[in-house]
Amino acid sequence: MRPTARGARQQDNLASYFEEQEGQLALADGSRIGVIGGGPAGSFFAYFLFRMAESAGLHISVDIYEPRLFDRCGPAGCNHCGGVVSESLVQLLATEGINLPPTVVQRGIESYVLHTDVGQVQIETPLQEMRIAAVYRGNGPKQSEPVAIAGFDRHLLDLSATVGAKIVRKLVTGFDWNHGMPQIRTADGDMATYELLAVATGVNSQILEQLNSPAMDYQSPGTLRAFICEFHLGQATIRQWLGNSMHVFLLDIPRLEFAALIPKGDYATLCLLGEDVDEQLIESFLASDEVKACFPDTLVPTPACHCFPRINVRAAVRPFADRIVWVGDSGVNRLFKDGIGSAYRTAKAAARTAVFHGISKADFEKGFWPECRALIRDNRIARLIFGVTTLIQNLRFLRRGVLRMIAREQRDAGKNRLMSSVLWDVFTGSAPYKEILLRTFHPVFPLRLTWNLLAANLLRTERKGMKEGAR
Amino acid sequence: MNSGSLGKTYADGAIIVRQGDSGDCMFAIQKGQIEVVRRGKDGDVRVAVLEEGEIFGEMAIFEREARSATVRALGEVRVLTVDKKTFLRRVQEDPSLAFNLVRMMSRRIRRLSGEIAELQPGGVARSQDTLALTDAERRIERRNRTDRRVTKDRRSGGNRRRDAERRGAVAASPSPA
Numbered sequence A: 001m002r003p004t005a006r007g008a009r010q011q012d013n014l015a016s017y018f019e020e021q022e023g024q025l026a027l028a029d030g031s032r033i034g035v036i037g038g039g040p041a042g043s044f045f046a047y048f049l050f051r052m053a054e055s056a057g058l059h060i061s062v063d064i065y066e067p068r069l070f071d072r073c074g075p076a077g078c079n080h081c082g083g084v085v086s087e088s089l090v091q092l093l094a095t096e097g098i099n100l101p102p103t104v105v106q107r108g109i110e111s112y113v114l115h116t117d118v119g120q121v122q123i124e125t126p127l128q129e130m131r132i133a134a135v136y137r138g139n140g141p142k143q144s145e146p147v148a149i150a151g152f153d154r155h156l157l158d159l160s161a162t163v164g165a166k167i168v169r170k171l172v173t174g175f176d177w178n179h180g181m182p183q184i185r186t187a188d189g190d191m192a193t194y195e196l197l198a199v200a201t202g203v204n205s206q207i208l209e210q211l212n213s214p215a216m217d218y219q220s221p222g223t224l225r226a227f228i229c230e231f232h233l234g235q236a237t238i239r240q241w242l243g244n245s246m247h248v249f250l251l252d253i254p255r256l257e258f259a260a261l262i263p264k265g266d267y268a269t270l271c272l273l274g275e276d277v278d279e280q281l282i283e284s285f286l287a288s289d290e291v292k293a294c295f296p297d298t299l300v301p302t303p304a305c306h307c308f309p310r311i312n313v314r315a316a317v318r319p320f321a322d323r324i325v326w327v328g329d330s331g332v333n334r335l336f337k338d339g340i341g342s343a344y345r346t347a348k349a350a351a352r353t354a355v356f357h358g359i360s361k362a363d364f365e366k367g368f369w370p371e372c373r374a375l376i377r378d379n380r381i382a383r384l385i386f387g388v389t390t391l392i393q394n395l396r397f398l399r400r401g402v403l404r405m406i407a408r409e410q411r412d413a414g415k416n417r418l419m420s421s422v423l424w425d426v427f428t429g430s431a432p433y434k435e436i437l438l439r440t441f442h443p444v445f446p447l448r449l450t451w452n453l454l455a456a457n458l459l460r461t462e463r464k465g466m467k468e469g470a471r
Numbered sequence B: 001m002n003s004g005s006l007g008k009t010y011a012d013g014a015i016i017v018r019q020g021d022s023g024d025c026m027f028a029i030q031k032g033q034i035e036v037v038r039r040g041k042d043g044d045v046r047v048a049v050l051e052e053g054e055i056f057g058e059m060a061i062f063e064r065e066a067r068s069a070t071v072r073a074l075g076e077v078r079v080l081t082v083d084k085k086t087f088l089r090r091v092q093e094d095p096s097l098a099f100n101l102v103r104m105m106s107r108r109i110r111r112l113s114g115e116i117a118e119l120q121p122g123g124v125a126r127s128q129d130t131l132a133l134t135d136a137e138r139r140i141e142r143r144n145r146t147d148r149r150v151t152k153d154r155r156s157g158g159n160r161r162r163d164a165e166r167r168g169a170v171a172a173s174p175s176p177a
């Protein structure tokens, strides 16, 4: 689309306005932007960059480099994750005008079931509404029939293409500077130079190491090995055994931080996070009675496919430099929860900065880094909260008290659901960790917890009733 | 309902928002259509029909006023609730979150101005205004010609208003719920 003469004048003014303001580096009409990686972070970045550039009257071009074919079944087409789109992200995307259709959402999640060795309890969504989406990141597990579904990543990539991004199906293998501009090389030897480069490769990419150069101060994020597998159960079994609930396990297994079973179409995804998850941890988990009880005849089926992806557990150092910014997992992410939501936040902050402030290191420090810093600060509180959940995992008397408190809150309609809302937000990743912590400072919270700890451990006869009432 | 459907399903005619109630959320239509109906002294007036992808009830997010209209499902409809709290928490950190809402509201105001201009003597010819309708609205407009539910005309120049309605002007009004 050609800008009109008046439009072109406005754009020149806009570009020079920013250049004067910031000294030098800004996007201008005709700027070329490269994005390495077409996962959620890359697609969100391109989408918002275009939309904001449009409102500022800037005409830019964006190339997204993504070799993965998201419509393939199995690991080749998948970005390896539990595939839970958090309650807050579903709402924020709807506000942005991005709705997730039923072809993308494999199952709407309406409750959480918390499994422990002392019982299980169901936590209902506060509004009795499906606002959590269970999605595939690719086109379903290996061996699954290719069906008329669109993976989440494909959906977002298509969205960025509809606003104008060009998808380049190539792996980026090299990076350099060309007269002060970032230059990338692809596997076929092609080179391209850009005014701005967004790195959205996630943490499972080798190219990140090349970007760990002293010239840029960037240091890639700290990671842990996680585990994901898919069980084929069929729609009917899923409906009967798992329902529309995400199943979370608080089990006393060494090195296990978080375990969840997420029902999708014909499959259920198991996701284990912890201190470098290995075969031994997986075996002890699958052998536990609480896990087996989630499957017909207490038989855990053989997984249709599995992988050991890495997860970002420590923020990258300085994920920005002149003309280059790291978004999503390759930069800063939320600890253990709502990784896709963090990709949305950092990608949008980077796009906002690039369009409305500039693309120098100083601009990103001013406009983009505060978003990352907020996530990093919140992750400090997250460590405290996960410390407490580990304690609950390890101490049976605590598990009894917590379970009893939730069961009572869920049973009595209208009761202020203090523990339920805290755990709901811890598991769903829907609220900032700071806000979750503050909720535990409610004066009634410690009183009610103490009472439930006493009642659950001293009046043990109640346990059976609680188990029944909870589900 | 499909297992992959988000939000909540309302049957035809079900009330999603009631005029006069207090509100702490807005809604995004995932599938189907809703009608916005305002109750006045002289009966109910349909002020808008909205469909998939559109947002309504957004005024409750910005003001503490009671809901200004009733919203009903037109056929089966699926609607996602967006909490005021979730929106306000995020919009403080990212004011550009409001861009889409502002764009949508300004589109509605623009159409409303067109409609008001048309109601004035010497206003814009309706044929021009119709060109400003989106494809979706034109579809709704065609459907509405046979399904007009306005109970009473409150305006004194009733014929003129009725003519405008018949041509679908009401379908393009803002959603004040």
Ligand SMILES: Cc1cc2nc3c(=O)[nH]c(=O)nc-3n(C[C@H](O)[C@H](O)[C@H](O)COP(=O)(O)OP(=O)(O)OC[C@H]3O[C@@H](n4cnc5c(N)ncnc54)[C@H](O)[C@@H]3O)c2cc1C
Binding pocket: A036, A037, A038, A039, A040, A041, A042, A065, A066, A067, A068, A079, A080, A081, A082, A083, A084, A085, A086, A170, A171, A172, A173, A200, A201, A202, A203, A204, A205, A206, A207, A226, A227, A228, A271, A272, A309, A310, A311, A327, A328, A329, A330, A333, A337, A338, A339, A340, A341, A343
């Ligand atoms: C076990 C596990 C479970 C998780 N569960 C959830 C969950 O349920 N919900 C949630 O919100 N988050 C979850 N996450 C986190 C989530 O997966 C990430 O936060 C999210 O995928 C980050 O998006 P991204 O775009 O930054 O990176 P990615 O999703 O990793 O995407 C990176 C993209 O870059 C491409 N790429 C990489 N290198 C190159 C290159 N050199 N050239 C071109 N392209 C390249 C890749 O092909 C890929 O498509 C989970 C993570 C793990 C490990």
